Amino acid sequence: MSGQFAIETHTLTKQFGAQTAVNGLDLDVPTGAVFGFLGPNGSGKTTTIRMLLGLAAASSGTAAVLGRPMPRELDAVLPRVGALVEGPAFYPFLSGRDNLLRLDSADPHAPRASRKARVGQALERVGLSPAASKKVKAYSLGMKQRLGLANALLRPRELMVLDEPTNGLDPQGTREVRNLIRSLAAGGTTVFVSSHLLAEVEQICTHAAIMRAGSLVAQGTLAQLRGEGKRTATVLTPDAGAAKSVLARLGLVPDAGIDGEGVADTGFDSTVTAALPADHLVPEAIVAALVADGVRVRGFSVDTGSLEDRFVALTGEGFDVAQ
Amino acid sequence: MPSDPQAADSGSPAPTPTPADSSPQRGTLWPLLASELSVLFRRRRTAAMLATLAAVPVLIAVAVRLTRSTTPGRGPAFLDRITENGLFVVLTALVLCTPLFLPLTVGVTSGDTVAGEAGQGTLRYLLVAPAGRFRLLLVKYVGAAVFAVAATASVIVAGTVAGLLLFPVGQVPLLSGDVVSPWVAEGRILLVGAYVCVSLLGLSAIGLFISTLTDVPVGAMAATVALAIAAQVLDALPQLAWLHPWLFSHYWLGFADLLRQPIEWGSFGSNALLQLGYLAVFGAFAYGRFATKDVLS
Numbered sequence: 001m002s003g004q005f006a007i008e009t010h011t012l013t014k015q016f017g018a019q020t021a022v023n024g025l026d027l028d029v030p031t032g033a034v035f036g037f038l039g040p041n042g043s044g045k046t047t048t049i050r051m052l053l054g055l056a057a058a059s060s061g062t063a064a065v066l067g068r069p070m071p072r073e074l075d076a077v078l079p080r081v082g083a084l085v086e087g088p089a090f091y092p093f094l095s096g097r098d099n100l101l102r103l104d105s106a107d108p109h110a111p112r113a114s115r116k117a118r119v120g121q122a123l124e125r126v127g128l129s130p131a132a133s134k135k136v137k138a139y140s141l142g143m144k145q146r147l148g149l150a151n152a153l154l155r156p157r158e159l160m161v162l163d164e165p166t167n168g169l170d171p172q173g174t175r176e177v178r179n180l181i182r183s184l185a186a187g188g189t190t191v192f193v194s195s196h197l198l199a200e201v202e203q204i205c206t207h208a209a210i211m212r213a214g215s216l217v218a219q220g221t222l223a224q225l226r227g228e229g230k231r232t233a234t235v236l237t238p239d240a241g242a243a244k245s246v247l248a249r250l251g252l253v254p255d256a257g258i259d260g261e262g263v264a265d266t267g268f269d270s271t272v273t274a275a276l277p278a279d280h281l282v283p284e285a286i287v288a289a290l291v292a293d294g295v296r297v298r299g300f301s302v303d304t305g306s307l308e309d310r311f312v313a314l315t316g317e318g319f320d321v322a323q
Numbered sequence: 324m325p326s327d328p329q330a331a332d333s334g335s336p337a338p339t340p341t342p343a344d345s346s347p348q349r350g351t352l353w354p355l356l357a358s359e360l361s362v363l364f365r366r367r368r369t370a371a372m373l374a375t376l377a378a379v380p381v382l383i384a385v386a387v388r389l390t391r392s393t394t395p396g397r398g399p400a401f402l403d404r405i406t407e408n409g410l411f412v413v414l415t416a417l418v419l420c421t422p423l424f425l426p427l428t429v430g431v432t433s434g435d436t437v438a439g440e441a442g443q444g445t446l447r448y449l450l451v452a453p454a455g456r457f458r459l460l461l462v463k464y465v466g467a468a469v470f471a472v473a474a475t476a477s478v479i480v481a482g483t484v485a486g487l488l489l490f491p492v493g494q495v496p497l498l499s500g501d502v503v504s505p506w507v508a509e510g511r512i513l514l515v516g517a518y519v520c521v522s523l524l525g526l527s528a529i530g531l532f533i534s535t536l537t538d539v540p541v542g543a544m545a546a547t548v549a550l551a552i553a554a555q556v557l558d559a560l561p562q563l564a565w566l567h568p569w570l571f572s573h574y575w576l577g578f579a580d581l582l583r584q585p586i587e588w589g590s591f592g593s594n595a596l597l598q599l600g601y602l603a604v605f606g607a608f609a610y611g612r613f614a615t616k617d618v619l620s
């Protein structure tokens with residue numbers, strides 16, 4: 001079992017008074033994965049990360065990180081983990097470099113001889129070398145975020161836990177973080193990254209989990225997550241009525257369109273859409289059936305729902321944070 | 324960030340820490356302690372507090388020097404002896420600073436220990452480093468104690484220098500009537516300094532404990548200073564005589580016993596015992612609280 005999952009939790013629960021911030025979480029993060037941890041504001045991502053890192057005690061349930069129980073074996077686990085938790089935090093009156101030296105000397109496992117060199121490399125890696133001697137109170141939000149990433153990179157890590165790493169970064173910074181995560185993953189590091197930027201997660205993650213109001217509503221590979229979402233077949237044709245009846249004969253249920261019959265008028269051509277069950281015949285068979293019945297097919301597409309569709313479907317459209 | 328992906332790649336060695344890499348090094352407390360002291364003493368606030376403390380004996384010396392008139396028996400102890408002997412500047416300053424200025428600065432520093440890191444958010448990064456909760460608390464306490472020593476030293480050094488510059492220094496009459504050389508007297512002053520440092524150990528432990536209770540450093544500082552004042556108020560109420568020997572401030576001004584010939588070690592011993600008791604109790608409270616505390620800041 002150990003070695004298979006970099007992070008494994010069982011019914012992990014955290015209560016703040018009467019409120020359940022994290023509710024019976026069963027998370028499995030495979031070793032070597034780039035794992036996106038998604039969820040709306042207040043869904044319990046940061047609280048979960050705090051429990052994984054031993055900052056907060058779970059109300060019930062268990063967590064194992066790198067195969068070892070947390071927080072019991074915290075001293076053995078944390079030196080192998082780099083973390084960014086709920087944004088960066090530093091001593092404003094110290095320079096960026098001095099802040100990193102301070103945090104590195106807090107780790108009794110960090111070799112003292114290489115401290116300066118490692119701090120220099122970490123700063124270099126996040127593009128902060130030119131501002132290394134500047135006091136952190138003079139840093140911009142994105143510079144602080146970069147310094148936070150540099151802190152996580154002070155030593156080679158087996159697991160990186162990054163809570164919204166691109167928060168406040170400019171487009172170049174965001175791209176570089178993506179590159180950084182890819183290069184870490186290429187080096188064998190498991191990356192656990194919380195975010196609500198779905199496009200970003202789609203670009204870099206191999207796996208993802210979606211949280212909603214403290215509970216896990218989905219997890220798996222990205223393909224699984226997208227695939228579990230609705231697949232939709234869309235036909236572009238002037239013969240909307242005929243197309244509809246063909247789809248119905250094939251066992252599909254055309255969506256209610258604008259005119260209420262799964263048909264939307266778009267000038268001469270109309271689009272007919274129908275949800276495609278996962279176990280349904282291959283899409284090209286639909287086209288063949290349509291053509292055989294004389295429907296003039298001018299366009300046909302099957303859309304696997306985007307991660308965003310899936311996310312919204314699972315976490316709701318509402319804008320208000322869940323209580 | 325490096326703009327070519329190769330630079331990013333080359334910076335990621337395979338993450339397989341060697342055993343030597345992941346086992347704690349010898350003398351593991353020292354790097355963190357050194358870093359703690361450097362952060363503490365590089366803060367402008369610390370420098371300002373030490374400078375304020377140093378200003379007390381200087382102000383006393385200058386005021387006495389300018390007025391030249393001291394009424395015997397009026398003002399703080401030893402004040403009327405300054406014009407005869409500059410070494411009394413230090414003692415006067417310590418009598419003035421012990422009840423208020425020193426507890427104030429020690430309360431600020433010890434109240435800030437954990438709450439300051441929590442309020443700033445650096446506590447979570449120290450713990451994830453992982454500093455270890457016990458190690459961190461120990462280092463924080465030692466840092467606060469070192470500050471107490473520095474604060475006392477600040478008064479003594481400034482007082483000695485001001486006394487030497489502005490007043491004659493000769494044979495020093497002790498409280499027992501014996502007269503000793505200035506060197507012996509300076510030795511006694513250092514003993515008094517040690518006494519004052521020991522006096523502040525209990526308060527530092529109380530501040531450390533209060534600091535683990537909150538994420539708001541100002542609150543912890545204020546509470547610690549308020550306790551120091553409350554203890555002295557209680558110590559002044561004769562109705563509470565039974566309580567007095569248990570108050571951490573009870574022996575604060577008992578250093579006069581070190582200025583007799585032979586030295587009376589009684590109050591030094593009682594004070595040290597009491598302070599160690601407070602250190603043990605509040606140190607344990609602080610660890611009990613901090614070991615299980617959820618770090619949510």
Ligand SMILES: Nc1ncnc2c1ncn2[C@@H]1O[C@H](COP(=O)(O)OP(=O)(O)OP(=O)(O)O)[C@@H](O)[C@H]1O
Nearest residue numbers: 016021039040041042043044045046047048323619
């Ligand atoms: N210290 C605390 N005391 C009480 N409740 C808390 C505390 N910290 C978090 N919560 C609650 O726990 C829930 C989860 O919060 P958490 O910070 O884990 O959310 P999140 O998923 O990280 O959100 P975001 O995307 O905004 O960072 C929220 O409802 C929040 O109100």
Ligand SMILES: [Mg+2]
Nearest residue numbers: 045046086163
């Ligand atoms: Mg969060």
